[in-house]
Amino acid sequence: MLDYCLAPGVYLPETIPWVDFFTRLSLAEFKKLKTVPIAFQMKNNRSRKSESIHIKDVLSAIIRDCRKETNTELLEIRKFWNSILDTAVTDNAQPTALKGSTLLVTVKSSTLTHQLRFRTQDIIGAINRMSGRRRISKIKIKTGTF
Numbered sequence: 082m083l084d085y086c087l088a089p090g091v092y093l094p095e096t097i098p099w100v101d102f103f104t105r106l107s108l109a110e111f112k113k114l115k116t117v118p119i120a121f122q123m124k125n126n127r128s129r130k131s132e133s134i135h136i137k138d139v140l141s142a143i144i145r146d147c148r149k150e151t152n153t154e155l156l157e158i159r160k161f162w163n164s165i166l167d168t169a170v171t172d173n174a175q176p177t178a179l180k181g182s183t184l185l186v187t188v189k190s191s192t193l194t195h196q197l198r199f200r201t202q203d204i205i206g207a208i209n210r211m212s213g214r215r216r217i218s219k220i221k222i223k224t225g226t227f
Contacts, residue, residue, distance in 0.1 A: 154216075155179045161211045165204060170197070175227045182218040184208075187227040194222050 155176060163171050173193050178185040188194045197204070201220050208217050 157212065158184065158208060158217070161208045162204075164211075165207045174222075177227050182216065184217050184220045186220055186222045187225045188222055189224070189226065191224050194224055197222050 155178070158176050158179065162176055166174075170193065173190060174186055174188040174197060176184050177187040186197065188197065197220075201222075205217050205220060209215050
């Protein structure tokens with residue numbers, strides 16, 4: 082039997098009709114999948130009589146698995162951020178995303194945004210020194226909540 086690769090480590094048996102798969106995947110069909118991501122721990126709030134799992138739940142678990150490596154890098158950068166800057170700044174400004182070599186920092190007040198823009202090059206240099214490589218080349222600062 083030929084299997085279709087849905088995502089890294091997740092295979093879809095040929096016997097599952099594609100239309101049914103993209104609408105709802107029955108529990109029996111879901112159990113036929115060769116492997117399921119380790120992080121897939123779905124909390125099923127439905128009654129035990131229900132036999133189907135919505136595709137949204139399956140795909141969200143797969144996407145969550147695929148983003149782990151970037152989140153690990155962001156957590157490392159947050160540790161550096163908290164050690165570089167004083168607590169008055171870190172309580173109101175935190176790195177929220179990492180896209181390539183651009184670090185997105187969310188700041189609670191526009192006053193702090195202005196202050197951080199002056200210190201951007203110093204912060205980039207300190208993070209790159211602490212990580213041991215040229216990880217960050219640009220910082221984008223936005224006002225919002227984190």
